[in-house]
Amino acid sequence: MPTATQTRRIDVDREAASSKSIEALNTTAVVLERVCAACEATSKVGPRSFLHAGPPIELANIPGPMRGAIIGGLLFEGEAKDVATAEQIIDSGEIELTPCHHAGGLGAMAGIITPNMPVAVAQSNGRLTFAPLNEGTDGAVRYGSFDDKTLARLKWMSTDMVAVLNEAVQANPIDLVDLVAEGLRRGDDCHNRLVGTTANLIVRFAPSFIRSKHSAAAEQVAAFMAGNGHFALPFAIIMAKALTLAASDIANSPIVTAMSANGREFGIRVSGTGDRWFVAPSPIGEPKLVPGVTMDDLTPTMGDSMISETAGFGAFAMTAAPAIMSFVGGTAAQARALVEEMRSISAGTSSRFLIPAEEHRGSPVGIDVHRVAQTGIAPVINNGLAHRLPGRGRAGAGITRVPIEPFIAASEALRAGTVA
């Protein structure tokens, strides 16, 4: 047992450490650096070395959509000539898997990133973060699809789209914190609704698109973006990753720096405990299902995009996006209750993500594992859900309560560590 004096000092240390993390979340600047192939953003990918969403997972244990995404990745990279060959490669254990987070990156849903997949790259204090461009919901490798249409689209995205987008990014670097802050004023939560933010990106890119010598490609890119309301998601989450990296590795800080899931396990990282993952079984929640899908068809929650909530937007700013609530089966009143609840487990209030409907009050920012442990309130996230079978794609979306156990374990580890 610590003495009373020790406890006070620890509390002060903890408070100061927490404040440092919150300050990082509130002040870190992040700009869009470029759009390119993943292998240009990280050295941790190779012909059969892929990144994946969530905490570490064994190849033998991956869920269906992650397997589908690896099949898609092998076909896309030309490592496998057909699905059967891809399955053989996987079954013979020849794929090396690394969490995206370990490479400073993020992958939505399955989060499989192969060397030539197109990614958006952010830069903050000289450090890069990245995430794959969003393929839409009509067949997507991130949901485990690997059909010809999906792969043809990905091929086009990795060539024409990368060229046109990167030209636009170089012509007009974008402040990604501002992009999300403005999104909240345009009815987006910037995790599950990004239609206004995607339009804003098109507006920012439009002068370059118009000037571009690749006029036909630019027109296709603009049309694709206009038809994909989630296109801005990777641009939002690479910013969130940059913020949480800046808030990381502060001794004694109880602030969560990553929440993530691989379809088997949900895991968190905490500033004061560094690279360690605290895990629990991945949740399913009570999603709104795609027609024809049953609860038994679902893969449990998967993906790195809940970095949004970790950084203070998404479900934590749901009052900014009442229009999305019906999409996930809820009401605007529920959104208000939910954000209020999230305030009770967050150590800070965002000074940049302001919610107009709350009189421009900042969103709750910086989940404090001690507060989660003390209140028994676990964070909520917006999430998509994939079919449990490879290649079957998107199956639902919801607002999901993540398991509380990792937060309690992290709280205990921090307390033990501080006293020791």
Added chain:
Amino acid sequence: MPTATQTRRIDVDREAASSKSIEALNTTAVVLERVCAACEATSKVGPRSFLHAGPPIELANIPGPMRGAIIGGLLFEGEAKDVATAEQIIDSGEIELTPCHHAGGLGAMAGIITPNMPVAVAQSNGRLTFAPLNEGTDGAVRYGSFDDKTLARLKWMSTDMVAVLNEAVQANPIDLVDLVAEGLRRGDDCHNRLVGTTANLIVRFAPSFIRSKHSAAAEQVAAFMAGNGHFALPFAIIMAKALTLAASDIANSPIVTAMSANGREFGIRVSGTGDRWFVAPSPIGEPKLVPGVTMDDLTPTMGDSMISETAGFGAFAMTAAPAIMSFVGGTAAQARALVEEMRSISAGTSSRFLIPAEEHRGSPVGIDVHRVAQTGIAPVINNGLAHRLPGRGRAGAGITRVPIEPFIAASEALRAGTVA
């Protein structure tokens, strides 16, 4: 005095008439037809025959900014070689003025429309409505500015911008009801905040801009639109005018079909009383002033853009746009109270303008003059305010209660007319 039977029949007639107007407001389809010179949209303009905002006004009685706008119009049209000549033309009474509404059009603020000013044109059931393209707030003829920079911009808008925009409109006709409905989901009220709607317009036009042979002009147009959050306003109000025209001229209908002001008088038209204007002195309200401006510097309310509220958006959908409230000096809580109040004087609920924060409930639509007379509650509008001196431009913005007298007078006229 009518007998009891007569009163019942009248009430039934009135209810049926009101329903017909509401149905028109809720079902009329409106598409963007073209962008062109005003003289191509109406025969009611000529070299010295201009349109103006609000109910009819004598040339000798026009307020400062309207005089400034006429000076700007004469210079723009080449009718006057300098300001002194323009002043002479005005002072000698050589300008013929017609309300925009009498030509089926609308003008924001001063609303001066000369033959070659660029307008957006909507079409609904074969009938055209139109309003000038928005020049921004950094010097604008509609606010009474007539400096060289303002006129050079207007010249460019009437040539390059019209060519590029009309090309885009012809390539991809836009459903203007849907544009505003989507705007309400993107945090716009579509009268005072249209930043999301303007972005949406750019997105819709982008493919054509990219394809355009006038590449340099298209890039300038895209950049101008991106920098002018009110650019979509004329596109929204020509739709509102089309809806209210469809709701007009229904015997006994107490639904307001126009609210409008000329800086001296505020006036309304009502479905059951046809073309008649009911007027009262124009209000100033309690606006948020531009720095350096005092209340004494203001011209009372002016402009046709309050057709927005007449058609069920703007201040009537303020709960969709909490971000705008601080711009006009209010709070999100006030917006909720205000929309609730407007429900008490409206005969209908919009089936198309849905407010996400109100669980997708429709906005109040169709101001009923009898309800206004009975409750003593006058409608509120979002409005901009101009400096009282010609050429001094924008002076403030606010949410303003319009005078109740015209509604009471219209209610009495309708009752008298029905019985007679």
